[in-house]
Amino acid sequence: MKVKEVADLVGISVRTLHHYDEIGLLKPGNITEAGYRLYSGQELEQLQQILFFRELGFPLKKIKEILDSPSFNREEALHLQRKMLLDKQRQVERMIKTIDRTIQDARGEIKMTNEQKFEGFNFDSNPYEQEARERWGDERVDQSNAKVRKMSKQEQENWANGMNAIYERLAALRVESPESEPSQAAIHEWFVYLNRMGSYSLEAFQGLGQMYVEDERFTKNIDQFGEGLAKFMRNAMAVYGDKNK
Structure with missing residues (x-):
């Protein structure tokens, strides 16, 4: 099956399958001379495993470790x-x-x-925090958490309000090109704002933007400010990182 056929069958985007290929999570069984990716039944079984683990909240890095393990059954x-x-x-x-x-x-x-x-609520683990730890390491997350704990209730509220204000400005720009000057100025503001709480390199900033689209939890929360905002931010953050490296 070609990549578009697999995407339509499963209900995911072609871009997602391309990303899985790029990170070595799901490689097509064959590539034609014309460059078309072809997936066999074996790759479809692996994709099913990936999606089961994703549904259960596993980050892509951890899924790859599991599937690559010689002991995987x-x-x-x-x-x-x-x-x-x-x-x-x-x-x-x-x-x-x-x-x-x-x-x-x-x-x-x-x-x-x-x-x-x-009854029914379970806050034993924070999936966002775990994914951040695995993607960027414990030190950066611990630093961010320490800063939050030091904030007063009013400071935390002010921080959240400031974050929402940037989301709203970006939502108003999402119809423009991510490369436009207003878009890049707003995404620069987001980069600076995040670094007030943590320590994000340009690579980590781009990785965070990718997570906005890969993880439906992030997408759902961000797109509350405007449909398509998560994708717009991902693209603008990728441009920003490339331009400032």
């Missing part, structure tokens, strides 16, 4: 993924039950306890 992985998805299903069911009870509580039909109001 597809059947064992499927059993593990099934168990994890069942755990996720049970958590979602608990949260749906909490929502239903909250609706009843709002109507005055029942009285919820404080404990019942938060």
